[in-house]
Amino acid sequence: MSYTIDRIIKDESFDNVDKKTRQTLADHGFGVLTEIDVKATMKKKLDKDMSAYLILGACNPAMAWEAIGIEPRVGAMLPCNVILREVPEGVEVSAIDPVVSMTAIDNDELKQVAGKVRDMLSEVVQAI
Template structure:
């Protein structure tokens, strides 16, 4: 089992891919609650250059509440990250597969939430 749900957006700028990804998340009830510009951080901390790379911490409040209610320590695995990185010919967008991420979680309620979020992410990636 892979651990991400992926889509390659060809012929688009990083900025356009990010805007489309943020819009798709919002359309599906997710908010971006954290953001890490990995390339800028590596430059600042290590003085190393890398291609554009950003991590968006996405949260669907209803699903997050249900997961936490079912398994209170699940917060250590939240939010559900979406990564964008520049590649030859476009931008790769990858969302964590919550089913794979929650594989060790025993509570059925949290597993159900993971399956629901996975389905949303898979549909979202197809429409990007």
């Protein structure tokens, strides 16, 4: 079972895919709350070189509000990470599948919310 929703974007620069991803997330009601430049961090902390790799912490406030209302500690699993990384074929965009990540929580109502968020993130990934 895959734990991410994936798509490879060909013939686009990493920066262009980054801009498109952020805009598409915004168009679907998500804001980017956190950003981790893994490539820069690995270079700074370990002096290791790697291809571009960016983690965006995306949050849809209405869905987060609903999830926290159902399960207050679910915030430990938020926001939904979206990864951009250079691969030989282009730029891979991967979003967490919230249904898979929420299997650790035994709450059917929360799983329904996770399903809605998965559908929304699937739309985002396909629209980029």
